[in-house]
Amino acid sequence: MEDTAIKKKHKSKFTKDHWTAVAFLIPSIILILVFVYGFIGWTGFVSVSNWNTLTPDFSFAGLENYIYLFQDYRFQADLRNTVFFTIFFIGSVIVSGLGLGILIDQKLKGESIFRNIFLFPMALSFIVTGVVWQWLLNPSTGFNQFLKVFGITPKWYTDTNIIAGFEWGKIEFGLPVAIIAVVIAAVWQMTGFSLAMYLAGLRGIPDELREAARMDGASEFQIYRKVVIPMLMPITVSVIIIMAHISLKIFDLIYAMTGSGANYVTDVPAVYMFETTFKGHYYANGAAIAIIMLLLVAIFIVPYLWNSRKGDN
Numbered sequence: 001m002e003d004t005a006i007k008k009k010h011k012s013k014f015t016k017d018h019w020t021a022v023a024f025l026i027p028s029i030i031l032i033l034v035f036v037y038g039f040i041g042w043t044g045f046v047s048v049s050n051w052n053t054l055t056p057d058f059s060f061a062g063l064e065n066y067i068y069l070f071q072d073y074r075f076q077a078d079l080r081n082t083v084f085f086t087i088f089f090i091g092s093v094i095v096s097g098l099g100l101g102i103l104i105d106q107k108l109k110g111e112s113i114f115r116n117i118f119l120f121p122m123a124l125s126f127i128v129t130g131v132v133w134q135w136l137l138n139p140s141t142g143f144n145q146f147l148k149v150f151g152i153t154p155k156w157y158t159d160t161n162i163i164a165g166f167e168w169g170k171i172e173f174g175l176p177v178a179i180i181a182v183v184i185a186a187v188w189q190m191t192g193f194s195l196a197m198y199l200a201g202l203r204g205i206p207d208e209l210r211e212a213a214r215m216d217g218a219s220e221f222q223i224y225r226k227v228v229i230p231m232l233m234p235i236t237v238s239v240i241i242i243m244a245h246i247s248l249k250i251f252d253l254i255y256a257m258t259g260s261g262a263n264y265v266t267d268v269p270a271v272y273m274f275e276t277t278f279k280g281h282y283y284a285n286g287a288a289i290a291i292i293m294l295l296l297v298a299i300f301i302v303p304y305l306w307n308s309r310k311g312d313n
Helices: 002-012 016-047 064-071 073-104 111-123 126-136 143-150 177-203 207-215 220-231 233-248 252-257 269-279 283-312
Strands: 162-168 171-176
Touching: 016 283, 064 073, 064 283, 073 111, 073 171, 073 177, 073 220, 073 233, 073 269, 111 177, 126 177, 126 252, 171 177, 177 233, 177 252, 207 220, 220 233, 233 283, 252 269, 269 283
Parallel strands: none
Antiparallel strands: 162 171
16 A cells, blocks of 8 residues: 555656646757757768769668778878867867966956957857958968068968878878968967866865965965866866867868868868768768768767766766
């Protein structure tokens, strides 16, 4: 009798309010299933088909499209560029954001002015940023007009040199000099984000911890190295994940600023996918590039979400 009463009590907990909440959620769930996971499934299906013409051809091709991409000179160059862009982009955003956050945290006069100046680029789209920096780093205009006075004329995003390169597949694997110009533009826009994150973290650290470290004889450098920066590690991880997500699927900045570049020195998978799918009409190859990009993003996102969920539990 008691077990029956307990079961009825549990059943009665699902009230009218719960049903109302479910009713409101169902349309969103259906839309997500169709327009997110449904389209991902469709892209995966197309990527293993022979649809590489204007006429749809859904016959099974297996992994032929993927094998072709990994043997393709341009896609190998895209992967190289993505690796170096991601490393330099994430590292620069973290260092600049943390440095500016520590500087602004010193209770400087006009703090709000400096904060707004550094946050302003985030209000712009990557398209605008790409157009502006394309002009600023143009070899015949922009900064080079000033640098010519000192006899310096860098080629910026038109440079085709590879630093410390070695033979890898069909390409020379090394740092493309031209990608540095794109990194500068991307860091200029996204530093404000990491600055806001780090500044919020710095303001959340109790002053008592710093005072206790000073009483123990720690210098300001030691306080930041052994107390402050370790406490900011969760923020650093979040910045890394978000910036990695941006860098692995970046398209608009590079498309507006440089395009694929000479010898594909500034090309990335998203640009290749766009041109392959919508200009070349190689839909299966474009879908394969999209799936590879999805997997690259998942490598960063899934472990982060898994650890976050374990932490919440």
